[in-house]
Amino acid sequence: MGLGGATKKLQKVADMGDELYSRINELREQILEMRETVQDTNQRINALENKVDQQNAILEALAEKEGLDVDELLTEVAIKEAEPAITEAETGGDGGAAAVEDAESGSGAGTGSGE
Known part of the structure; x- marks a missing residue:
């Protein structure tokens, strides 16, 4: 009976380890997706900031031309x-x-x- 109980406990620990490993892999995938999303968002923000800076320069030049x-x-x-x-x-x-x-x-x- 001692050997059978130890086997059940080891199987339970192995199952818990497999479940934990699976969860860690899911988290890793989520983190990688989030990292990609953050990088894409950062690129979009940089592009928008550049456009705003260009538009600002144009507006300032037009205002200066009009004497404002x-x-x-x-x-x-x-x-x-x-x-x-x-x-x-x-x-x-x-x-x-x-x-x-x-x-x-x-x-x-x-x-x-x-x-």
Whole structure:
């Protein structure tokens, strides 16, 4: 009985080893696929960055030809983008929507519509 029990235990350990080996191979394949995906993505990002840089150079050249100051324009855009966030914080998060709706519909207080 001692020999049969040892054989069963060894078979169980061998089966566990085979299962573990199989799982490790699956993980290895997944990692290799992920590595390829990351490399492909990196190449795409590099290509997109190059295109954006080229487009930026063209836009700056066109702006300069038209006599526009690119830095000034970018500053103005940054200010305009920041203003809605400031306004929203000041109005309690509704962006002044209630005031705009009242003004558009004429239903605000003091409109004199009852005269």
